[in-house]
Amino acid sequence: MRDARPIYLDCAATTATDPRVAEVVMRLFVEEFGNAGSRTHTYGAAAQGEVNIARQRIGVTLGVDPEEVIFTSGATESDNLAILGLAAFGTAEARRHIVSTAIEHKAVLEPLARLTDEGFEVTLVRPDRAGHVSADEVLAAVRRDTLLVSVMHANNETGALQPIAAIADGLAADGPFLHVDAAQTYGRETPALRHTRIDLVSISGHKVFGPKGVGALIVRRRGGRRLPLRPLMVGGGQERGLRPGTHPVPLIAGLGLAAELAETEREARARACARFRSAALDALAPLAPVIHGDHDRGVLPNILSVAIPGLDSEAVMVALKELVAVSNGSACTSARYEPSHVLAAMGLPEDEIDGTVRLSWSHTTPTVPWDKIVATLSDLRL
The missing domain is CATH 3.90.1150.10 (Aspartate Aminotransferase, domain 1)
Incomplete structure (x- = not known):
């Protein structure tokens, strides 16, 4: 009916x-409910194993090391961590300029507004009437003191794809960090996100048939070195010190399976x-x-x-x-x-x-x- x-x-x-994802999530909520931080018994070990599997699954889809996958509550938190987490480094290095676009999600625009209030300068590149930004205009806005370039992969309202590969190609290897909000494209246009010049990628579980309340920030190393991100919260060493708190193991496992299914299909x-x-x-x-x-x-x-x-x-x-x-x-x-x-x-x-x-x-x-x-x-x- x-x-x-x-x-x-x-x-x-x-x-x-996805029903296949929901089945895994419910099993881990009800049957295998251990805390991934509990290392003294099999319940905790099993939970940590699920987190490791999910990290591996997501890493494979993007061509990154599993340790470069940082779990968050979703793309909004990932965007905030990518932008606000670089502020201290930008201040210390006198790199207080950021380039982004006028069509970003509020999860990017509002952190940028906060940094503007703190003395950063933000250049927002406008799109054309079809909703696409120019890679040349984005690159032309980059200066010697530019800390970060943040450009969404596809707009959440129009679906217009943005030229992230051309932007990545045009940035110097030791130039500004490049962040891509991929909430709408992860699992759909994933190959473009494997570009090794993209430093930070935000993804969300519930946009790719996974559970709500979970996402990830991909933090690629540069020359084998970790990016100078500072956590937005403190209180634990989880996620390489960037995102404290007890792992939501069922949600993380669900995201991992959803990621694998999205890539396969x-x-x-x-x-x-x-x-x-x-x-x-x-x-x-x-x-x-x-x-x-x-x-x-x-x-x-x-x-x-x-x-x-x-x-x-x-x-x-x-x-x-x-x-x-x-x-x-x-x-x-x-x-x-x-x-x-x-x-x-x-x-x-x-x-x-x-x-x-x-x-x-x-x-x-x-x-x-x-x-x-x-x-x-x-x-x-x-």
Whole structure:
């Protein structure tokens, strides 16, 4: 019997936990519940073994040493650790300039704002009207005193892929640290994240069919040396001293398995998402939609940012609420709705910003009744 709820089209906000992952998580919550820090008995040893396996699984997907995988509560914490954790080093070395973009997630922009309050200078590169930033503009903004370059891999609202490989190629080997927020691309565009010039990578479990509340920061060594990060919290030696606290072993194991599955099934999942996107574009074509993100320069196959001329996003979401669950921006800012800073940075007109909705799906999303959606929106526009 079909689920009576609307079809879920908000996978950029969160994904369902893969049943295979959920089974492992529940087993470790209920049956093998040891503390990975307890080294005096088999329960603790078993828990530590699960953490080691997860670290190994994630390391393999990104081509890094397992010890370069630092577990966190999610990409937001990873972003904060990557940015704020370098501040003391930047101050000591008189490198108090940071380059980023105007379309970053708030998990990057708000730590940058805090550093600005503390005397750092931040240069935010703006995107073009399609939502893509220029690698040349990012590299041109780098100075001798630049500490960090932070550029997201794909925008969470438009799905527009950013030129992280070109940026990485253009940075000097001993130049600024490079951080990539990969919350939307890990498990989807993972090969690009293996670029060895990328120093820091933020990933999140619940965006890749893993559990909520867990993520990781990849901290690549330079020349065999650890990066000069300082922890945001203190109180224990876990995660190489960068993230104290008892390991959430079930969540970490779940992330590790989700990572392995995403890599094994990556191409098949991408093909399914691409077919869905093509069907969506074909179905919506009679409405003359405005699509954000340039396909030729790269967009994620599972995100569609679209404005229907003449319609407000709130009206669209209300009209479609019995059919599909969609959003009009980042889930992390929806509690205090305000116009999208991403679309505003793209220089779009106000009516287009107000009319934009985001549809995002996965390889498991069922067939959508596009005919009913188009009919509903056509009637709404009359």
